[in-house]
Amino acid sequence: xxxxxxxxxxxxxxxxxxxxxxxxxxxxxxxxxxxxxxxxxxxxxxxxxxxxxxxxxxxxxxxxxxxxxxxxxxxxxxxxxxxxxxxxxxxxxxxxxxxxxxxxxxxxxxxxxxxxxxxxxxxxxxxxxxxxxxxxxxxxxxxxxxxxxxxxxxxxxxxx
Amino acid sequence: xxxxxxxxxxxxxxxxxxxxxxxxxxxxxxxxxxxxxxxxxxxxxxxxxxxxxxxxxxxxxxxxxxxxxxxxxxxxxxxxxxxxxxxxxxxxxxxxxxxxxxxxxxxxxxxxxxxxxxxxxxxxxxxxxxxxxxxxxxxxxxxxxxxxxxxxxxxxxxxxxxxxxxxxxxxxxxxxxxxxxxxxxxxxxxxxxxxxxxxxxxxxxxxxxxxxxxxxxxxxxxxxxxxxxxxxxxxxxxxxxxxxxxxxxxxxxxxxxxxxxxxxxxxxxxxxxxxxxxxxxxxxxxxxxxxxxxxxxxxxxxxxxxxxxxxxxxxxxxxxxxxxxxxxxxxxxxxxxxxxxxxxxxxxxxxxxxxxxxxxxxxxxxxxxxxxxxxxxxxxxxxxxxxxxxxxxxxxxxxxxxxxxxxxxxxxxxxxxxxxxxxxxxxxxxxxxxxxxxxxxxxxxxxxxxxxxxxxxxxxxxxxxxxxxxxxxxxxxxxxxxxxxxxxxxxxxxxxxxxxxxxxxxxxxxxxxxxxxxxxxxxxxxxxxxxxxxxxxxxxxxxxxxxxxxxxxxxxxxxxxxxxxxxxxxxxxxxx
Numbered sequence: 073x074x075x076x077x078x079x080x081x082x083x084x085x086x087x088x089x090x091x092x093x094x095x096x097x098x099x100x101x102x103x104x105x106x107x108x109x110x111x112x113x114x115x116x117x118x119x120x121x122x123x124x125x126x127x128x129x130x131x132x133x134x135x136x137x138x139x140x141x142x143x144x145x146x147x148x149x150x151x152x153x154x155x156x157x158x159x160x161x162x163x164x165x166x167x168x169x170x171x172x173x174x175x176x177x178x179x180x181x182x183x184x185x186x187x188x189x190x191x192x193x194x195x196x197x198x199x200x201x202x203x204x205x206x207x208x209x210x211x212x213x214x215x216x217x218x219x220x221x222x223x224x225x226x227x228x229x230x231x232x
Numbered sequence: 233x234x235x236x237x238x239x240x241x242x243x244x245x246x247x248x249x250x251x252x253x254x255x256x257x258x259x260x261x262x263x264x265x266x267x268x269x270x271x272x273x274x275x276x277x278x279x280x281x282x283x284x285x286x287x288x289x290x291x292x293x294x295x296x297x298x299x300x301x302x303x304x305x306x307x308x309x310x311x312x313x314x315x316x317x318x319x320x321x322x323x324x325x326x327x328x329x330x331x332x333x334x335x336x337x338x339x340x341x342x343x344x345x346x347x348x349x350x351x352x353x354x355x356x357x358x359x360x361x362x363x364x365x366x367x368x369x370x371x372x373x374x375x376x377x378x379x380x381x382x383x384x385x386x387x388x389x390x391x392x393x394x395x396x397x398x399x400x401x402x403x404x405x406x407x408x409x410x411x412x413x414x415x416x417x418x419x420x421x422x423x424x425x426x427x428x429x430x431x432x433x434x435x436x437x438x439x440x441x442x443x444x445x446x447x448x449x450x451x452x453x454x455x456x457x458x459x460x461x462x463x464x465x466x467x468x469x470x471x472x473x474x475x476x477x478x479x480x481x482x483x484x485x486x487x488x489x490x491x492x493x494x495x496x497x498x499x500x501x502x503x504x505x506x507x508x509x510x511x512x513x514x515x516x517x518x519x520x521x522x523x524x525x526x527x528x529x530x531x532x533x534x535x536x537x538x539x540x541x542x543x544x545x546x547x548x549x550x551x552x553x554x555x556x557x558x559x560x561x562x563x564x565x566x567x568x569x570x571x572x573x574x575x576x577x578x579x580x581x582x583x584x585x586x587x588x589x590x591x592x593x594x595x596x597x598x599x600x601x602x603x604x605x606x607x608x609x610x611x612x613x614x615x616x617x618x619x620x621x622x623x624x625x626x627x628x629x630x631x632x633x634x635x636x637x638x639x640x641x642x643x644x645x646x647x648x649x650x651x652x653x654x655x656x657x658x659x660x661x662x663x664x665x666x667x668x669x670x671x672x673x674x675x676x677x678x679x680x681x682x683x684x685x686x687x688x689x690x691x692x693x694x695x696x697x698x699x700x701x702x703x704x705x706x707x708x709x710x711x712x713x714x715x716x717x718x719x720x721x722x723x724x725x726x727x728x729x730x731x732x733x734x735x736x737x738x739x740x741x742x743x744x745x746x747x748x749x750x751x752x753x754x755x756x757x758x759x760x761x762x763x764x765x766x767x768x769x770x771x772x773x774x775x776x777x778x779x780x781x782x783x784x785x786x787x788x789x790x791x792x793x794x795x796x797x798x799x800x801x802x803x804x805x806x807x808x
Binding site for chain 2: 093176
């Protein structure tokens with residue numbers, strides 16, 4: 073390949089013909105070392121394939137704008153990161169969801185615990201009031217006694 | 233009896249029955265339930281194929297005589313009886329308990345497959361965060377000399393949908409394997425549904441503020457963007473140009489009636505459940521009219537950006553077609569660059585055809601017709617995942633548009649899922665087969681877990697064919713039957729006089745003539761006609777489903793299965 077790079081350096085080795093309005097042309101490459109014989113097409117093709125980038129940048133064109141008929145460009149593979157992007161996004165989304173669910177469940181459990189402790193406190197207070205001082209039940213349960221001393225006094229007063 | 237139902241038992245029930253935080257939450261939940269994916273991808277398609285603006289006539293007639301009366305009936309029923317669907321129908325008459333069970337089963341079936349559609353939306357959403365978008369270019373084949381063959385024969389967006397997302401099998405009989413990426417997304421979707429419905433309406437009521445309002449914001453953004461795109465006006469003119477001749481086709485009237493019916497999410501039991509959490513003295517009449525009108529207006533509003541974008545896509549495809557032809561002509565005749573432009577293409581073509589007809593014929597130019605591109609009508613998943621994604625690639629800043637679009641679809645679907653899940657959840661709570669000690673969080677968790685496990689079958693290679701079947705047979709005819717029995721049950725078994733008194737007690741005004749006539753005669757009759765027409769049309773052709781078969785040797789990849797195939801993109805996924 074090096075040989076061809078040397079010979080193509082001279083513009084006089086590239087002969088154009090059939091130039092049209094379309095800016096398209098046919099060209100052959102001569103080999104000055106071999107006395108004006110043309111370089112075989114397959115070798116020119118191979119050279120162009122190897123140096124496509126340099127040829128494109130020389131004309132400030134790209135593969136799409138500078139076409140060599142019958143020479144297809146090899147396509148570059150799309151860039152793929154090591155972990156697919158969607159897995160990362162998915163991981164973030166899932167973490168948020170799980171955090172939300174855990175938060176809601178815990179807040180629900182906390183609310184239930186608070187409610188049950190509140191009802192327990194109320195019941196305890198009710199018992200304490202009963203035991204304050206003399207238990208009221210004790211008083212209620214005893215039947216009343218009639219005190220004979222006071223009952224007899226009724227006779228001293230004259231009836232009206 | 234009606235007064236007893238409404239008056240005394242409430243006072244004790246009001247304490248432990250959950251309530252909406254405010255009226256706005258309730259209305260928003262009903263609107264969110266009604267407004268779903270079908271408003272975006274079914275209504276514009278129907279408008280397009282049934283003569284544009286002319287379709288609005290049967291649509292609004294159906295809304296007036298079928299949609300609004302049935303909606304009012306369901307909301308009033310739920311509010312009056314203050315029970316979910318099963319309890320409510322058992323109260324109406326023990327012989328009608330089956331109607332309640334029917335709606336419950338439909339809600340279960342629809343929840344299963346609807347969340348899988350949301351899985352696909354979520355998959356596209358999380359894939360939208362890369363640059364370039366994965367559906368914009370074909371992957372290369374093994375030796376990197378060209379593109380992947382399946383992708384090359386169709387398009388990159390088709391390949392991403394059928395191969396990278398669904399990994400579809402050529403036939404429903406071949407189940408294929410479980411697609412692990414879809415299982416992950418399905419798990420995430422059910423986790424989101426669980427998160428939002430964990431305590432019934434206490435949590436959905438908060439979530440609905442976001443999921444019901446956000447789509448309107450995005451639709452507005454797309455509206456503004458869509459109208460600035462080239463070719464948008466072509467799309468809109470095409471959509472709205474009325475062609476009154478289509479009204480002679482009874483199929484148009486049938487489609488309008490079914491679209492209104494499915495769009496309002498009637499006969500799912502979800503609306504009854506929502507209304508049962510209302511205070512009794514609530515104006516359900518005004519609510520029904522509001523929800524129905526907002527739903528229809530949303531459909532119209534959504535069709536504008538959809539058709540602007542479709543017009544833009546058709547125009548770009550048309551220009552691409554022209555450009556390809558121009559390049560071949562210029563190459564062939566060696567004309568100077570930019571001698572043939574899109575504007576003078578037709579004059580050049582006619583000149584060249586007359587002077588060198590053999591050369592032109594040899595080029596095999598494709599005929600480029602804008603109308604043809606606009607005519608490619610698509611509805612359902614095809615619209616969202618194939619056509620729209622293609623259009624998004626062409627827009628500048630495509631990543632942002634893709635993310636917005638798929639979040640909007642996700643919110644639309646999620647708010648409808650709330651209604652479905654509520655239709656499942658509320659009757660279970662009242663059925664008393666579940667002991668009171670089980671907290672609500674556990675019950676909703678069990679429902680979501682069981683649904684996730686059953687829905688795993690939709691992540692198989694043949695999953696999308698199964699969803700097609702579910703959508704066509706679980707979400708259509710049963711609803712018509714149930715709704716018919718709902719109307720008959722309330723009007724003739726519970727007796728409309730009793731019901732009128734209930735409604736009067738709730739709203740504070742007498743039922744006017746419109747409701748009396750529609751409930752008694754027009755709606756049941758219309759439902760019966762729609763049901764019979766629907767069944768007749770289904771019976772006329774043998775059942776078939778469109779399939780994707782990469783091995784089918786043809787210029788198109790869509791194969792015809794032993795039974796006829798239809799347009800590949802058509803999917804009746806209407807609402808919710």
